[in-house]
Amino acid sequence: MNNEWLQSMYSARQQWVPVYMRDTFFGEISVTDKSGGNLFFDGHLTAMTTIQMLIKQYEKAVASWHDKELKADYDTTNTTPVLKTPSPMEKQAGNLYTRRIFMKFQEELVETLANPATKVDDSGTITTYRVAKFGQDHKARTVSFNSFEMKASCSCQMFEYSGIICRHILAVFRAKNVLTLPSQYVLKRWTRNAKTGAAVDERASDxxxxxxxxxxxxxxxxxxxxxxxxxxxxxxxxxxxxxxxxxxxxxxxxxIAKNQSSGPTHGSTLSNGASQELHAAEGTQTQTYQSADMKEKKIQEMTAELENINHRSEVYRSNLLAVLKDIEEQKLKLSVKVQNARLSLKE
Missing domain, CATH: 1.10.287 (Helix Hairpins)
Structure with missing residues (x-):
C-alpha cells in the first residue's frame, strides 16, 4: 500500500479492531450503533448543531441517560421477570441480575435448546465439547469444561468480553447437569445489588x-x-x-447431625416432669425466635418499601427538574420575542 497511515492502522489492527479484543472485558459497551451514529447523543445533535448548543445538548443527554437509568432501576426493583423455562438457573438469574442483563442471559439460555453440546474429547478433569446450532455446523464453537473447578471457556469469548455467559457454555452446563450458575460467572456489576454493595446470594435456596x-x-x-x-x-x-x-x-x-436426625427424640428419654420443663423452655425459646424473626422480617419489608419510595422520589424529582428546565427555556424564548417586538415597535 502507498498510504502510510492506512498501512500503520492495518499493522496496529489488533489494538483497535473489536474482533481482536474479545478476550478483554468491555462490558459489551458501545457508544455507536451499527450505522455509525452516536448512541449517547442520539436525538440531541444534528449536523447544524453549534458549539454553544452542544454544551446544552450534552447536559440534556446526561439527564436523559440518568432518567433511563432510574427507570431501569425502578423496573428491576418493582417488576417480576417472566421466566420462559423451568430451569432453576433461570430463576436464580432472575433474582440476581438487573432486568436488562437478565433478558440477555435468558436469550442465551433459551438458545441452548437449539444448540446441543457434543463431547469430542475427555482427558481427565478437562472435557471438550462441540456446540453448534442445528444445521449450522460451520458455526460450531468449542467449549472446554473443567469438572473439578466447575469452570468453562468458550471459543466465542462472550463471557470474557461482556461478562454474560454464552449459550455454548450454558449448553455444556445443561449436559453436565449443572443447575445453578457457579459464582465466578455472576459479575457483581450486572446484579441488582451492584450499587448497594449487598452480598449476592447465587444459590437457589428457595x-x-x-x-x-x-x-x-x-x-x-x-x-x-x-x-x-x-x-x-x-x-x-x-x-x-x-x-x-x-x-x-x-x-x-x-x-452428630445425622444421629440427631435419625435417632430418637431427646424428650423421650426424660421423665415426665423434666420433659414438661424442657417443652416449656423450648416453647418460650421458640416464641422468642419467632418474635425476633417477625421483627427482622418487618424491618426488611420496611427497608424494601423505603428503597422503593426513594426510587420513586428520585424519578419524580428528575421529571420535575426537567419540567422546570423546559419552563425556564420557554420563559427565555418568550422574553426574547417580547424584546424583539418592542424593538420593532420603536423602529
Missing amino acids: LPNNTQESLNVRYNNLRQEAIKYVEEGAKSIHIYNVAMDALREASSKLA
Missing part, C-alpha cells in the same frame, strides 16, 4: 427440599465450596494442617 432437582443444586453448591476449600488448603503446610483439622471437626459435626 427450591423444595424434597426434590431430586434440589438435591442436585445442593450437591453443586457444596462441591463449589469444597473446591475453594481445597485450593486454599493446599497452598502451604500450615494452612493444610488447619484445613485438615477443620475437616475432621466438620466430619464430627456431620455425624
Whole structure:
C-alpha cells in the first residue's frame, strides 16, 4: 500500500479492531450503533448543531441517560421477570441480575435448546465439547469444561468480553447437569445489588427440599465450596494442617447431625416432669425466635418499601427538574420575542 497511515492502522489492527479484543472485558459497551451514529447523543445533535448548543445538548443527554437509568432501576426493583423455562438457573438469574442483563442471559439460555453440546474429547478433569446450532455446523464453537473447578471457556469469548455467559457454555452446563450458575460467572456489576454493595446470594435456596432437582443444586453448591476449600488448603503446610483439622471437626459435626436426625427424640428419654420443663423452655425459646424473626422480617419489608419510595422520589424529582428546565427555556424564548417586538415597535 502507498498510504502510510492506512498501512500503520492495518499493522496496529489488533489494538483497535473489536474482533481482536474479545478476550478483554468491555462490558459489551458501545457508544455507536451499527450505522455509525452516536448512541449517547442520539436525538440531541444534528449536523447544524453549534458549539454553544452542544454544551446544552450534552447536559440534556446526561439527564436523559440518568432518567433511563432510574427507570431501569425502578423496573428491576418493582417488576417480576417472566421466566420462559423451568430451569432453576433461570430463576436464580432472575433474582440476581438487573432486568436488562437478565433478558440477555435468558436469550442465551433459551438458545441452548437449539444448540446441543457434543463431547469430542475427555482427558481427565478437562472435557471438550462441540456446540453448534442445528444445521449450522460451520458455526460450531468449542467449549472446554473443567469438572473439578466447575469452570468453562468458550471459543466465542462472550463471557470474557461482556461478562454474560454464552449459550455454548450454558449448553455444556445443561449436559453436565449443572443447575445453578457457579459464582465466578455472576459479575457483581450486572446484579441488582451492584450499587448497594449487598452480598449476592447465587444459590437457589428457595427450591423444595424434597426434590431430586434440589438435591442436585445442593450437591453443586457444596462441591463449589469444597473446591475453594481445597485450593486454599493446599497452598502451604500450615494452612493444610488447619484445613485438615477443620475437616475432621466438620466430619464430627456431620455425624452428630445425622444421629440427631435419625435417632430418637431427646424428650423421650426424660421423665415426665423434666420433659414438661424442657417443652416449656423450648416453647418460650421458640416464641422468642419467632418474635425476633417477625421483627427482622418487618424491618426488611420496611427497608424494601423505603428503597422503593426513594426510587420513586428520585424519578419524580428528575421529571420535575426537567419540567422546570423546559419552563425556564420557554420563559427565555418568550422574553426574547417580547424584546424583539418592542424593538420593532420603536423602529
